Amino acid sequence: xxxxxxxxxxxxxxxxxxxxxxxxxxxxxxxxxxxxxxxxxxxxxxxxxxxxxxxxxxxxxxxxxxxxxxxxxxx
Numbered sequence: 001x002x003x004x005x006x007x008x009x010x011x012x013x014x015x016x017x018x019x020x021x022x023x024x025x026x027x028x029x030x031x032x033x034x035x036x037x038x039x040x041x042x043x044x045x046x047x048x049x050x051x052x053x054x055x056x057x058x059x060x061x062x063x064x065x066x067x068x069x070x071x072x073x074x075x
Contacts, residue, residue, distance in 0.1 A: 041047075046054055061069040 049057070
C-alpha cells in the first residue's frame with residue numbers, strides 16, 4: 001500500500017510532529033530564559049531575599065505594572 005501524501009492522516013501526523021518539536025524548543029527556551037532571569041536577579045542583589053518574599057514581590061510588581069511599581073517605590 002502506498003503512502004498518501006496530502007491526506008488527512010499524513011497532515012495530522014505532520015502537525016503532531018511539529019507540535020512535539022515546538023514543545024521541545026519551548027522547553028529549551030524556557031530553560032535558557034530562566035537562566036538569564038536568574039543572572040539578572042543575582043546582579044540586582046536578589047539573593048538577599050527569601051524565595052517566598054521575592055516571589056510575592058514580583059507578583060505584586062506584575063499586578064501593578066512596572067511603571068506604577070517603580071513610581072510607588074521611589075515615592
